[in-house]
Amino acid sequence: xxxxxxxxxxxxxxxxxxxxxxxxxxxxxxxxxxxxxxxxxxxxxxxxxxxxxxxxxxxxxxxxxxxxxxxxxxxxxxxxxxxxxxxxxxxxxxxxxxxxxxxxxxxxxxxxxxxxxxxxxxxxxxxxxxxxxxxxxxxxxxxxxxxxxxxxxxxxxxxxxxxxxxxxxxxxxxxxxxxxxxxxxxxxxxxxxxxxxxxxxxxxxxxxxxxxxxxxxxxxxxxxxxxxxxxxxxxxxxxxxxxxxxxxxxxxxxxxxxxxxxxxxxxxxxxxxxxxxxxxxxxxxxxxxxxxxxxxxxxxxxxxxxxxxxxxxxxxx
Amino acid sequence: xxxxxxxxxxxxxxxxxxxxxxxxxxxxxxxxxxxxxxxxxxxxxxxxxxxxxxxxxxxxxxxxxxxxxxxxxxxxxxxxxxxxxxxxxxxxxxxxxxxxxxxxxxxxxxxxxxxxxxxxxxxxxxxxxxxxxxxxxxxxxxxxxxxxxxxxxxxxxxxxxxxxxxxxxxxxxxxxxxxxxxxxxxxxxxxxxxxxxxxxxxxxxxxxxxxxxxxxxxxxxxxxxxxxxxxxxxxxxxxxxxxxxxxxxxxxxxxxxxxxxxxxxxxxxx
Numbered sequence: 001x002x003x004x005x006x007x008x009x010x011x012x013x014x015x016x017x018x019x020x021x022x023x024x025x026x027x028x029x030x031x032x033x034x035x036x037x038x039x040x041x042x043x044x045x046x047x048x049x050x051x052x053x054x055x056x057x058x059x060x061x062x063x064x065x066x067x068x069x070x071x072x073x074x075x076x077x078x079x080x081x082x083x084x085x086x087x088x089x090x091x092x093x094x095x096x097x098x099x100x101x102x103x104x105x106x107x108x109x110x111x112x113x114x115x116x117x118x119x120x121x122x123x124x125x126x127x128x129x130x131x132x133x134x135x136x137x138x139x140x141x142x143x144x145x146x147x148x149x150x151x152x153x154x155x156x157x158x159x160x161x162x163x164x165x166x167x168x169x170x171x172x173x174x175x176x177x178x179x180x181x182x183x184x185x186x187x188x189x190x191x192x193x194x195x196x197x198x199x200x201x202x203x204x205x206x207x208x209x210x211x212x213x214x215x216x217x218x219x220x221x222x223x224x225x226x227x228x229x230x231x232x233x234x235x236x237x238x239x240x241x242x243x244x245x246x247x248x249x250x251x252x253x254x255x256x257x258x259x260x261x262x263x264x265x266x267x268x269x270x271x272x273x274x275x276x277x278x279x280x281x282x283x284x285x286x287x288x289x290x291x292x293x294x295x296x297x298x299x300x301x302x303x304x305x306x307x308x309x310x311x312x313x314x315x316x317x
Numbered sequence: 318x319x320x321x322x323x324x325x326x327x328x329x330x331x332x333x334x335x336x337x338x339x340x341x342x343x344x345x346x347x348x349x350x351x352x353x354x355x356x357x358x359x360x361x362x363x364x365x366x367x368x369x370x371x372x373x374x375x376x377x378x379x380x381x382x383x384x385x386x387x388x389x390x391x392x393x394x395x396x397x398x399x400x401x402x403x404x405x406x407x408x409x410x411x412x413x414x415x416x417x418x419x420x421x422x423x424x425x426x427x428x429x430x431x432x433x434x435x436x437x438x439x440x441x442x443x444x445x446x447x448x449x450x451x452x453x454x455x456x457x458x459x460x461x462x463x464x465x466x467x468x469x470x471x472x473x474x475x476x477x478x479x480x481x482x483x484x485x486x487x488x489x490x491x492x493x494x495x496x497x498x499x500x501x502x503x504x505x506x507x508x509x510x511x512x513x514x515x516x517x518x519x520x521x522x523x524x525x526x527x528x529x530x531x532x533x534x535x536x537x538x539x540x541x542x543x544x545x546x547x548x549x550x551x552x553x554x555x556x557x558x559x560x561x562x563x564x565x566x567x568x569x570x571x572x573x574x575x576x577x578x579x580x581x582x583x584x585x586x587x
Contacts, residue, residue: 094471105420110549110550129347135552135556241473247449248506274558295580296565297569298569299568303573
């Protein structure tokens with residue numbers, strides 16, 4: 001049976017949903033193994049066991065986070081050799097893709113990014129050209145490296161759990177030689193809302209918000225949604241750049257995307273047009289966002305959103 | 318090392334996203350008619366020009382070389398870069414390159430960068446954060462790996478002092494300060510600067526600048542190492558997603574918020 005190696009960088013106290021998704025996909029392709037970096041807490045270890053992880057690897061070095069990407073790719077390459085894996089899965093974050101990129105050169109392995117589904121034969125499905133095409137692609141090399149988008153599959157634990165023992169992988173001493181160092185790290189305050197790329201619902205604001213995300217935040221909290229923004233709003237400094245949806249920000253595919261005060265230029269559309277349902281509120285009836293909205297309101301977001309929030313609360317009693 | 322800089326900026330000729338973009342042919346490659354210099358590469362070029370100008374620019378011996386790999390039309394991305402201010406242009410063009418995936422692209426670009434560094438190695442390779450067509454963001458990291466150089470990717474700021482680069486990189490949960498010695502591969506985001514436009518003087522000056530065309534033979538790469546045969550991935554099927562169509566559009570007459578919630582309820586989204 002094919003061995004599938006999942007890379008989990010800093011599993012944290014419990015595993016993230018995106019990690020559980022990777023484990024679920026790994027099990028559908030073969031025998032799942034995990035290479036993690038950082039500490040493995042009890043809850044995270046329990047989740048790995050519940051998801052049927054057969055083999056577990058940890059790096060010999062504790063300072064991989066002090067470098068950008070390079071040494072993590074070296075560690076992962078060594079873990080692939082030890083495990084005999086023919087498929088490697090990583091998350092589709094900027095760092096996940098870069099680790100995949102360096103790993104692919106080390107292994108001579110084809111890498112496919114932005115994957116949303118994987119067939120048992122290794123065929124990967126993804127959208128290209130800002131969601132305007134759906135393609136299938138396959139690595140033609142002995143090892144395939146796939147970076148998988150969040151929200152691609154519903155995580156499911158294994159029928160029978162496992163009890164994997166961590167094996168230490170020797171990180172080559174040369175791994176850090178040609179690597180950029182992380183010399184300072186500032187943690188960002190947690191918003192308490194769902195992660196933008198993992199959220200089922202996203203409420204996003206643009207120029208029309210005019211500096212006041214309050215009504216969007218209230219609607220988002222009533223819906224359990226994440227907050228997103230267009231580049232106009234992040235450039236204006238009304239909200240952090242990490243909330244940006246679009247070509248140079250995040251690509252999201254939630255069940256519901258509520259766009260408020262966003263005109264819907266191509267750069268914005270490319271980040272959200274694979275959402276299942278799009279709702280748009282904009283004063284300007286000519287906004288291109290209305291061309292792709294399932295439900296559109298030509299109106300003032302400062303009237304419409306609070307009314308919607310109140311109505312949701314009323315219905316829920 | 319830092320008295321004068323030799324910077325190679327990778328620029329890509331990509332389909333203009335303002336128009337409909339298509340996949341074409343058996344290998345489902347991108348239709349490159351209606352193409353432009355990738356807007357994300359303008360940030361890399363601007364970053365290169367600022368680093369050069371801070372050290373006296375071209376007059377002091379600093380070089381900003383715009384390198385583009387692509388079919389005949391890609392020379393337009395090089396020309397535009399020269400108009401904006403690059404000191405020389407290089408167009409890597411060979412029929413065998415068509416259909417290259419990220420791995421094959423990075424192989425060819427790494428060979429071209431080594432070729433251009435035969436007399437004096439480049440201090441810095443600068444790229445945009447992604448191409449606006451492939452959007453994989455793989456090539457900068459793959460190049461760094463192939464060249465054995467540190468990478469500073471997604472730099473939202475970039476400074477160079479005494480041969481040491483310092484950059485800020487914004488993640489979802491944290492922001493990092495990253496340092497590396499030259500030489501290095503750096504990709505920059507759209508947060509780093511405001512790219513300049515070519516002015517009349519720049520457009521006239523560009524006519525006198527050299528554009529070197531390189532073939533695979535020039536950089537010592539076999540045709541089988543690139544293109545479809547040299548790629549490690551293959552696109553098997555490509556299907557145009559049916560375009561989204563507009564749904565119900567209403568004008569607020571005082572109860573649009575309630576109608577919006579009714580729509581969500583009908584879609585079982587509450």
